[in-house]
Amino acid sequence: MDQQHISGYFDYNATTPICSDVIDSMVPAMKLFANPSGNNRHSQTIKKTINEARQNVAQLLQTQVSNIFFTSGGSEANNWAIKGVLFKHIDKPGHIITTEIEHASVLDTVKYFADTFGFEVTYLKPKKDGAIDVSDLENALQDNTQLITIMYANNETGVIQSIEKMATITSARKIPFHVDAVQLVGKRKINVEKLGIDYLSLSAHKFYGPKGVGSLYIKDIDSIEPLIHGGGQEFSMRAGTENLVTIVGLSKAAQRVTESVEQWDSDNWQCKQHLVALLEASPLKIKFNGSTDYSNSLSNTLNIAIDGIRGESLMLQMELIYGFIISVGSACSNNKTINLSHVLQAMNINETDIQSSIRISFGRFTQLEDIEKFVTALVSAVEQLLAISTGY
Amino acid sequence: MYNDIIIDNFTNPQKVGDIALANCEFEIGNPVCGDRIKIQLMVENNTISEARFRAWGCATSIATANLFCESIEGKTTSDINQKNDQDIESMLGQLEPSQHHCVHILKELHQQLVVQANAGAQ
Numbered sequence: 001m002d003q004q005h006i007s008g009y010f011d012y013n014a015t016t017p018i019c020s021d022v023i024d025s026m027v028p029a030m031k032l033f034a035n036p037s038g039n040n041r042h043s044q045t046i047k048k049t050i051n052e053a054r055q056n057v058a059q060l061l062q063t064q065v066s067n068i069f070f071t072s073g074g075s076e077a078n079n080w081a082i083k084g085v086l087f088k089h090i091d092k093p094g095h096i097i098t099t100e101i102e103h104a105s106v107l108d109t110v111k112y113f114a115d116t117f118g119f120e121v122t123y124l125k126p127k128k129d130g131a132i133d134v135s136d137l138e139n140a141l142q143d144n145t146q147l148i149t150i151m152y153a154n155n156e157t158g159v160i161q162s163i164e165k166m167a168t169i170t171s172a173r174k175i176p177f178h179v180d181a182v183q184l185v186g187k188r189k190i191n192v193e194k195l196g197i198d199y200l201s202l203s204a205h206k207f208y209g210p211k212g213v214g215s216l217y218i219k220d221i222d223s224i225e226p227l228i229h230g231g232g233q234e235f236s237m238r239a240g241t242e243n244l245v246t247i248v249g250l251s252k253a254a255q256r257v258t259e260s261v262e263q264w265d266s267d268n269w270q271c272k273q274h275l276v277a278l279l280e281a282s283p284l285k286i287k288f289n290g291s292t293d294y295s296n297s298l299s300n301t302l303n304i305a306i307d308g309i310r311g312e313s314l315m316l317q318m319e320l321i322y323g324f325i326i327s328v329g330s331a332c333s334n335n336k337t338i339n340l341s342h343v344l345q346a347m348n349i350n351e352t353d354i355q356s357s358i359r360i361s362f363g364r365f366t367q368l369e370d371i372e373k374f375v376t377a378l379v380s381a382v383e384q385l386l387a388i389s390t391g392y
Numbered sequence: 393m394y395n396d397i398i399i400d401n402f403t404n405p406q407k408v409g410d411i412a413l414a415n416c417e418f419e420i421g422n423p424v425c426g427d428r429i430k431i432q433l434m435v436e437n438n439t440i441s442e443a444r445f446r447a448w449g450c451a452t453s454i455a456t457a458n459l460f461c462e463s464i465e466g467k468t469t470s471d472i473n474q475k476n477d478q479d480i481e482s483m484l485g486q487l488e489p490s491q492h493h494c495v496h497i498l499k500e501l502h503q504q505l506v507v508q509a510n511a512g513a514q
Contacts, residue, residue: 308448310426313402316394316451320403332450332490338425355426388408389448 007370008323012300012363013155013183018249019208019364025252026210029245036242037233050242053251057215060254061200062191069216069234070247074182074203075105076227077216078149080238081178081199082109084224085147086119093119094144099132100125100346102151106180107342110149119146126347130159130290130297138169148177152184152200156329156343156359157290158301160184167196176223182206182214186257187298188265192217199224204246208364209253213246264364268299271362271371275302278375284382289344289357302360303329303344305353309385314358314378317385322377327359397485398455405454407461409444418504422493427453431461431501435509440464440472452484452491459483460501469509472502 006017029049034042036050051065058065071077086096098110100123113119122140124132132150148170153160163179170177178199184190186207192200200217204210218224221235231239272292279286285307291297306314311328318324329341344354362371394402414432421428427449434442443461447454463483464472480499487494 310448310450313449313451313454316402320399332425332452332493352426388405388454389446 006365007367007373009325010360010362010366010374011325011327012366013158013206013359013361014327015205015211016186016208016363017365018205018210019253019256021256022209022249022252026245026249029248032244036244037231046242046244049251050244050247053247053254056251056254056258057202060185060190060258061202061217063193063217066221066235067192067217067219069218069237070242070250071201071214071216071227071238072212072243073214074103074180074201074206077201077203077214078103078105078178078180078182079109080216080227081201081218081224082106082113082147082149084227085176085178085199086113086117087225088223089146090117093117094146095120095122095142097122097124097137097140097145097148097150099123099150101130101132101154101156101343102149103155103180103182106149106151124150126159128347130154130157130343130347132161132166134162134165134169137166141169141173141175145173145175148175150177150179152179152181153187153298153301154290154343155183156341157303157347158183158298158361159290160188160296160298163197164195170198171196183298186253186261186264187268187300189261192219204250204253207253207257210246210249213243213250215250260364265299267364268362268366269294271366271368272299272302274368275360275371275375278372279304279378282375282379284379287353289349289353290347298361300362303357304360305349305357306382307356308389309382310355311358312355313385314381317381318377321384322381324374324377327361329357329359330355393488394451394491395485395487397459397483398452398487398491401455401458401462402451405458407444407458407465408446410446411442411444414444416505416508418508420497420500420504422449422453422497425450425493427493427497429453429457429497429501431457431505433464433505433508435469438470439466439468441466450491450494452487452494453497456484456494456498457501460498464505469506472509473506475502 036046054065054068057068114121124136176198179197180201182203185202198219203214226237228239287305289303315328331339340354411432416433419430429447432444445457447457
């Protein structure tokens with residue numbers, strides 16, 4: 001791994017560096033070309049490897065192997081959960097509950113079902129701290145609610161939703177509950193069976209695995225339609241020859257998470273506390289977007305608005321001059337529109353603050369000294385931008 | 393992505409600042425994305441001897457302001473007036489769709505300069 005790139009990388013919520021033992025596990029798998037569905041002994045070996053991978057993912061989520069289905073990633077898992085449940089009601093479209101702060105793979109899929117098939121949708125709005133009020137979910141329930149889909153932790157703010165409390169309500173009413181946990185898996189321990197949810201999406205590249213592979217947890221296989229027809233793979237729910245190399249990578253990454261997630265979380269939390277303390281002691285005028293405490297937010301994520309600057313300019317300055325990579329919630333779109341973060345807008349953050357916001361996300365390769373260098377660079381970069389804009 | 397022209401002008405802007413005795417000054421803004429640029433000039437014998445800017449906006453708009461100031465120093469207003477849209481567009485190099493609003497900013501800066509110069513001449 002490029003050490004300088006890793007030390008300056010503060011965009012782990014976009015993707016994580018693939019760890020070396022995951023790479024080491026994938027390389028030999030590239031040489032295994034037999035079709036896993038074949039009957040020869042090479043095929044049997046591959047089948048066994050895929051089963052082991054399913055076991056590792058099941059262990060990660062603390063569930064049974066029969067509940068784990070491989071996908072091409074988080075977006076596919078989200079699409080499958082929503083489409084698979086709603087297609088069961090296609091002749092009598094009912095009501096869906098989601099939130100305003102979901103990933104596009106949820107929002108766009110739900111919108112597709114509303115626009116094309118006439119499903120009614122309730123979009124729950126978060127409070128100023130980024131959390132969805134559980135009572136809002138309860139109040140939104142209707143007799144014909146056919147699906148609830150809510151993310152576990154938000155990619156932009158890191159705010160964690162009260163999924164366990166929500167699941168108590170949904171399971172009592174027997175309403176299918178899908179949770180997009182793409183940002184949470186690999187950062188906090190998770191037990192899907194204890195949670196009592198019906199579907200959960202995850203993506204390997206968010207926890208040091210390869211891109212192009214993820215998984216959908218399905219509690220009851222009969223509750224959902226298959227995603228891809230045309231073969232017996234994934235228990236006839238997602239046809240197509242398995243992508244062995246990425247599945248092996250997911251397997252190793254899942255194994256590492258199971259072993260180390262608590263340690264990583266503890267290290268991240270230490271980094272976050274240090275980052276918050278340094279920012280508060282700095283001359284920067286900042287506002288935190290969303291909760292920052294341990295229980296209600298991811299230990300690796302901080303979203304802040306910095307007075308007097310544009311986040312997009314700061315992002316480029318940080319990369320080109322200081323070698324730090326961050327991300328922003330708003331960007332120019334064209335002459336007539338600006339893309340403002342839908343998440344920060346839903347939290348009722350004003351436009352100026354959204355334009356001044358940056359997302360800082362770090363991970364298991366981030367050291368405390370990286371945090372210190374980061375804040376020093378951030379202060380300098382902001383001062384440079386303020387010097388350009390003095391008078392405005 | 394940002395091209396080298398934008399990167400150079402954004403990371404090392406040479407024309408940031410104020411001119412204490414500026415004899416020409418104008419501001420432009422993009423009401424949609426909020427970019428704001430203030431230009432101050434020293435015009436002597438119809439030639440722009442000094443140009444400075446202040447800006448609040450995206451990286452490309454800051455780079456645009458710097459590039460504009462660099463390009464007009466030492467030029468007469470009639471030199472600048474001779475630039476057509478194609479000349480102005482080519483100054484910023486190849487842009488992403490999200491950066492195209494800066495072409496409009498650059499054109500507006502040129503237009504404002506000509507308007508101000510003409511007003512000064514009258």
